[in-house]
Amino acid sequence: MVKQKTFEWSLERGDLLPLLMMLPTLLVILFVMVFPLVYGLLLSFFTIGFGGSLSPDSFVGLDNYLQFFTDPVAMKATLNTVLFSFGAIAGDFVLGTLVSLGLLKLRRSASVLIRPIVTMPLLVSPVVVGLIWRYIYDPKGILYYFLGKIGLGISNFPGVTAASTSLLSTIIAHWWQVTPFVIIVLTAGLLSIPEEYYEASKIDGAGPFRTFFQITLPQLLNVYVVIMLVSGVDTIKIFDLIFALTGGGPNNSSISLSIYAYSQAFEQSNLSYSIAISILTMLLTFCIFGIPFIKHNLSKGNR
Amino acid sequence: MRNSVRKVMCMAMVACLALGGVFAGGKTETSDPGKPNLLVSVWAGPHADLQKEVSSTFTKSAVTIDDVDYGSLKQKQLTSFQSVSGSGNYDVVWVNSQWMKEYTDAGYLLPIDGYLKAAGIDTSIYAKGLFDGCVFNGQTYGLPTFAQTMIIAYDSEAFEKAGLAVPKNADELIAVAKYFKERGTGIALPAKQGTAAVTLFSQLLFSDGGYYFDGNGKLDIASDKAVQAAAIYDELVKYSVEGTLAWHHDEVAEAVRMKDAPIGLIMSGLANQNADPEKSLIVDTVKYAPLVGRSGIAAATNSFWVWAVAKNSANAQAAADYVIWMTSYDVEKKQTLADQQVSAINELSKDPEILAKAPFLPAVMQQLAAGKIDPPLANFGKLKAALVVSLSEIASSDSAPADVMKRLQADLQGVDFSK
Numbered sequence: 001m002v003k004q005k006t007f008e009w010s011l012e013r014g015d016l017l018p019l020l021m022m023l024p025t026l027l028v029i030l031f032v033m034v035f036p037l038v039y040g041l042l043l044s045f046f047t048i049g050f051g052g053s054l055s056p057d058s059f060v061g062l063d064n065y066l067q068f069f070t071d072p073v074a075m076k077a078t079l080n081t082v083l084f085s086f087g088a089i090a091g092d093f094v095l096g097t098l099v100s101l102g103l104l105k106l107r108r109s110a111s112v113l114i115r116p117i118v119t120m121p122l123l124v125s126p127v128v129v130g131l132i133w134r135y136i137y138d139p140k141g142i143l144y145y146f147l148g149k150i151g152l153g154i155s156n157f158p159g160v161t162a163a164s165t166s167l168l169s170t171i172i173a174h175w176w177q178v179t180p181f182v183i184i185v186l187t188a189g190l191l192s193i194p195e196e197y198y199e200a201s202k203i204d205g206a207g208p209f210r211t212f213f214q215i216t217l218p219q220l221l222n223v224y225v226v227i228m229l230v231s232g233v234d235t236i237k238i239f240d241l242i243f244a245l246t247g248g249g250p251n252n253s254s255i256s257l258s259i260y261a262y263s264q265a266f267e268q269s270n271l272s273y274s275i276a277i278s279i280l281t282m283l284l285t286f287c288i289f290g291i292p293f294i295k296h297n298l299s300k301g302n303r
Numbered sequence: 304m305r306n307s308v309r310k311v312m313c314m315a316m317v318a319c320l321a322l323g324g325v326f327a328g329g330k331t332e333t334s335d336p337g338k339p340n341l342l343v344s345v346w347a348g349p350h351a352d353l354q355k356e357v358s359s360t361f362t363k364s365a366v367t368i369d370d371v372d373y374g375s376l377k378q379k380q381l382t383s384f385q386s387v388s389g390s391g392n393y394d395v396v397w398v399n400s401q402w403m404k405e406y407t408d409a410g411y412l413l414p415i416d417g418y419l420k421a422a423g424i425d426t427s428i429y430a431k432g433l434f435d436g437c438v439f440n441g442q443t444y445g446l447p448t449f450a451q452t453m454i455i456a457y458d459s460e461a462f463e464k465a466g467l468a469v470p471k472n473a474d475e476l477i478a479v480a481k482y483f484k485e486r487g488t489g490i491a492l493p494a495k496q497g498t499a500a501v502t503l504f505s506q507l508l509f510s511d512g513g514y515y516f517d518g519n520g521k522l523d524i525a526s527d528k529a530v531q532a533a534a535i536y537d538e539l540v541k542y543s544v545e546g547t548l549a550w551h552h553d554e555v556a557e558a559v560r561m562k563d564a565p566i567g568l569i570m571s572g573l574a575n576q577n578a579d580p581e582k583s584l585i586v587d588t589v590k591y592a593p594l595v596g597r598s599g600i601a602a603a604t605n606s607f608w609v610w611a612v613a614k615n616s617a618n619a620q621a622a623a624d625y626v627i628w629m630t631s632y633d634v635e636k637k638q639t640l641a642d643q644q645v646s647a648i649n650e651l652s653k654d655p656e657i658l659a660k661a662p663f664l665p666a667v668m669q670q671l672a673a674g675k676i677d678p679p680l681a682n683f684g685k686l687k688a689a690l691v692v693s694l695s696e697i698a699s700s701d702s703a704p705a706d707v708m709k710r711l712q713a714d715l716q717g718v719d720f721s722k
Contacts, residue, residue: 154546161546249497249692250495250695252496
């Protein structure tokens, strides 16, 4: 019979050193990330407002979560959030790809000048973006000035003043701000594609569309996945831009989950329900963007 | 070449630092070693600069004013109330009257009766309707100031040209709005999804003798008077200037000031800007009138602010001294003369010096006298939030006001409004 060798911890040998080295980081993660999340989860099983305390009387179990699924405003906010997220990411991808490809075709002197200008909106905070676009969408603003030049007006595109176009209007403002981020990342991706691939496709007589779909797009797939994850998380929790631009209206047509959670916490003093909404938003983000990202990484690992 | 690059970099750094200083937030400090330091939270509204200036003359404490935009003010105050005493939390808070019930229920504010008694303050100098909004369960939690109400502001020149008279009831107001709408402008009013629209609706409701609840305290938001107020609101939106569906109070006041609208329903707290030649094109022609209901009576949704002491303040005595000083006759008069804020002190509204400076004061006082306050009920926030959406639906769709109000009444049937 073979005797199994057991590991003996030795302080003298410094076996605990790696653990001690990691301890500060683990403590920070525990207190800054894990503890607030667990405490938030706990609060969501009660019904309390700001200043309230946890007591057996205020325990409601899963009621806040069940209420969410029967609350028409919460359902509308969920739909709006998902629509906003997909609309925003789709536009970011298309516009970002077109602009980054266009910038690569420019002469170096021109692209050096234009690239910083194009990426400038990225430096503006979302609240300020909301205020800028509020003036753009104003009936006396620049949008309606140009629409007026082609015979159109606020009745043709009511912008933030109508339920039918308010969400789209916020998505357009988001494109303006976030496309520069996509341009920067995609440009880096485009520059990493070996030039030989394009030379070979040219020799084979491939046109620009075929070259794009058979070389550029597959080579950029990983970059798109990363952008989708970053933008996805960013758009699902959208708050400041919509809050500044429409306040969630008209008639809740542009209300997002984060705005609804804010309204529940700070306007209706319903902290527990607000936390439940936030936790469900987190789960929604994980389902829509986290799971595909994990699957993508696993499939890459298998390959 | 290298020197010029260095110079450019230095200039850029200086510019960045200067801009950083400009945008580094709204904290203004008047420090003096040996005195207690007070951190005061106020709304970064049109009076914040004056509050800072006035506070700098307070001799008993060193005051730091933190002025925050309205959208973030309550959130920041609530966060401060949760902080440990003496950890940089607010000592004094400028509280919207509508938040008082929530704050006192949660135990965030300190009762100041003892401090008022010790300082020999006669609270009867304050308008009763406003002072009562600071008293909960028999204890005083602050002192009222800066009363606001929605009034009519109009360009008298445009009215003269059109041969129009000042509207004396809601039907005349709608007719005036229609007249201007047919000529390319219309009335300016807040119709963005938000609480400003509720303020307008409530004033129309109160002016015609209505209320949110019936005599037994049961929700009555689909009553004839409530439906009538919603219908008047709907008509006014129909004849409003293009873009009002995206306007809150500030945009409405600006539209009137910049002559984009010859008539507007503005908050009295913003009326002082009409007299500023740098901001207004109607300095010499602006006039004011009460916002009347169909009955011809004007009643305000009494909205005001309260100077209160945070319970977690480490300098309660100094904070109470500051609150008492800020709401004293002389300091209130100084502020009213400087930027025409409406004080809660009754006598000030009769002061000829002030009346000459604030021509909108008679309209405001008329409305405040007949005004009502929103009920201090735990679930009133739910009604208000639902009203925000319902009024937005009325303004932005073809839904009939009566149907919307009936649906609202039905949706809120299960909500407890008894306490």
